[in-house]
Amino acid sequence: MTQAARATPALEPGRRWRNWGRSVTAEPSHRAKPVSVDELIDVIAFARDAGLTVRPVGAGHSFTPIAATDGIQLDVSALDGVLAVDGTLVTLGAGTNLYQLPALLGPLGLALQNMGDIDRQTIAGATSTGTHGTGNAFGGLATRIRAATLLTAAGDVLRITPDENAELLPAVALGLGALGVLVDVTIECVPAFVLQAVERPEPIDTVLAEWTDRVDGADHFEFYVWPHTDTVLTKTNTRLPADAPLRPLPAFGRWFDDEFMANGVYRATLTLGRAIPAVVPPLNRLSVRLTGNREFTDTSPRVFTTNRTVRFREMEYALPLEHVPAAVERIRALIADRGWSISFPIEVRAAAADDLWLSTAHGRRTGYIAVHRWFREDPAPYFTGVEAIMREYDGRPHWGKMHTRTAEDLRPSYPRFDDFLAVRDRLDPERLFANPYLTRVLGS
Ligand SMILES: Cc1cc2nc3c(=O)[nH]c(=O)nc-3n(C[C@H](O)[C@H](O)[C@H](O)COP(=O)(O)OP(=O)(O)OC[C@H]3O[C@@H](n4cnc5c(N)ncnc54)[C@H](O)[C@@H]3O)c2cc1C
Numbered sequence: 001m002t003q004a005a006r007a008t009p010a011l012e013p014g015r016r017w018r019n020w021g022r023s024v025t026a027e028p029s030h031r032a033k034p035v036s037v038d039e040l041i042d043v044i045a046f047a048r049d050a051g052l053t054v055r056p057v058g059a060g061h062s063f064t065p066i067a068a069t070d071g072i073q074l075d076v077s078a079l080d081g082v083l084a085v086d087g088t089l090v091t092l093g094a095g096t097n098l099y100q101l102p103a104l105l106g107p108l109g110l111a112l113q114n115m116g117d118i119d120r121q122t123i124a125g126a127t128s129t130g131t132h133g134t135g136n137a138f139g140g141l142a143t144r145i146r147a148a149t150l151l152t153a154a155g156d157v158l159r160i161t162p163d164e165n166a167e168l169l170p171a172v173a174l175g176l177g178a179l180g181v182l183v184d185v186t187i188e189c190v191p192a193f194v195l196q197a198v199e200r201p202e203p204i205d206t207v208l209a210e211w212t213d214r215v216d217g218a219d220h221f222e223f224y225v226w227p228h229t230d231t232v233l234t235k236t237n238t239r240l241p242a243d244a245p246l247r248p249l250p251a252f253g254r255w256f257d258d259e260f261m262a263n264g265v266y267r268a269t270l271t272l273g274r275a276i277p278a279v280v281p282p283l284n285r286l287s288v289r290l291t292g293n294r295e296f297t298d299t300s301p302r303v304f305t306t307n308r309t310v311r312f313r314e315m316e317y318a319l320p321l322e323h324v325p326a327a328v329e330r331i332r333a334l335i336a337d338r339g340w341s342i343s344f345p346i347e348v349r350a351a352a353a354d355d356l357w358l359s360t361a362h363g364r365r366t367g368y369i370a371v372h373r374w375f376r377e378d379p380a381p382y383f384t385g386v387e388a389i390m391r392e393y394d395g396r397p398h399w400g401k402m403h404t405r406t407a408e409d410l411r412p413s414y415p416r417f418d419d420f421l422a423v424r425d426r427l428d429p430e431r432l433f434a435n436p437y438l439t440r441v442l443g444s
Contacts, residue, residue, distance in 0.1 A: 010034040028073035035078040058125020062400035094124035094182040110189040114138040115304035124182040129400035134222040134349035145173040147186035153432035171423040195303035208325035224345035228281035233292035247297040277341035316370035317395035318360035324367035344372035357416035360396040407443040
């Protein structure tokens with residue numbers, strides 16, 4: 001390690017890093033875990049002097065190499081917790097994990113407005129890639145950012161609020177980690193609420209025919225298509241006031257469905273299906289019969305999120321809401337035509353249009369279609385085939401999930417793409433925060 005590195009207590013030699021989905025490995029030259037903004041500033045100064053690039057990393061739950069670096073891997077997990085509260089506006093340290101939030105927001109009587117499937121991510125990591133849940137009236141997590149503090153490549157601590165540098169907010173709130181290091185974000189929360197969850201197996205033809213009505217008619221609607229079956233599992237969540245009576249899943253039922261079936265048994269069936277692909281269709285039919293017919297009412301984070309211990313790789317595309325049924329049918333036909341055995345369900349969700357420049361829901365009501373493969377299987381043929389279909393519907397890939405798109409072919413899908421690049425040029429002209437993934441999707 002160099003003299004300068006030793007003078008910066010937050011820095012240590014890098015070590016091999018892997019993401020959650022095991023789709024990315026990196027060999028950072030250094031690793032830094034600053035415990036204060038001053039230490040963070042020192043790390044950035046060191047990187048500039050040493051000619052190294054910097055990538056902030058959250059929980060490593062992106063499937064793309066968006067957080068990978070051979071320079072300095074910056075772990076901001078020590079910058080966490082609640083920093084300020086002003087009504088429903090809560091300022092969180094960028095490294096706060098979503099699973100910390102029930103304990104932090106609960107005593108304030110607050111909650112996140114919407115959440116995705118899991119709570120392992122950091123708030124900065126989740127918002128920077130456009131993480132979303134489902135719901136006709138709700139945008140992704142980043143749409144709730146009202147202010148942020150960003151450390152720039154020049155070492156400046158930039159406040160971005162409705163009164164200061166406000167023009168940067170639509171870029172910084174969902175910035176792919178390309179504009180600087182988020183130190184904190186101010187999230188507009190909502191009063192705590194509970195969710196009534198209804199999960200049912202239903203015929204796929206009915207659900208596809210009723211897709212937009214079902215999305216419009218529920219607070220949070222989504223469904224899972226089990227390949228090789230004609231049944232989907234629908235999830236319909238209704239928002240209720242915080243004092244509505246809870247009817248949580250009994251501990252055994254929750255363990256059976258969410259741990260034993262979704263993780264334990266599922267891992268065994270994946271192993272079997274990999275060895276003998278012909279068993280996948282009957283196993284999928286069995287999975288549909290054994291899971292997904294239940295009702296319960298619980299606090300919002302407990303309904304929105306589940307525990308995922310079976311590792312997989314994922315590609316997810318955002319497309320105009322009305323194209324979802326046709327696109328799902330095309331994927332099913334593709335699987336049948338190619339004779340693939342696909343164990344993982346296709347997940348289908350929805351979100352409101354928003355105005356963040358690189359949001360996958362920018363300017364249009366959006367449906368999301370996500371495809372998965374177990375991490376021990378090669379996802380390339382399936383994902384390549386699905387991606388070709390998604391392109392035909394002007395699909396936009398999730399920034400944190402696998403895809404092969406480039407800046408050149410993404411630009412036409414994002415009306416504010418060049419505005420984002422102009423902000424990048426202004427805040428990071430020397431590309432201190434670059435990596436090969438950002439070069440691919442944003443240009444050099
Ligand atoms: C099991 C699983 C379930 C998932 N479910 C969903 C889902 O339901 N909905 C959905 O939309 N996505 C989902 N995802 C994707 C996931 O939410 C995103 O990939 C998210 O970015 C991961 O957050 P992270 O904290 O792990 O960030 P990382 O993957 O570590 O980093 C993501 C990006 O954030 C940047 N970043 C991190 N911290 C900072 C900072 N302080 N300042 C600036 N930039 C920063 C990184 O540089 C990188 O560019 C899921 C992923 C997995 C593995």
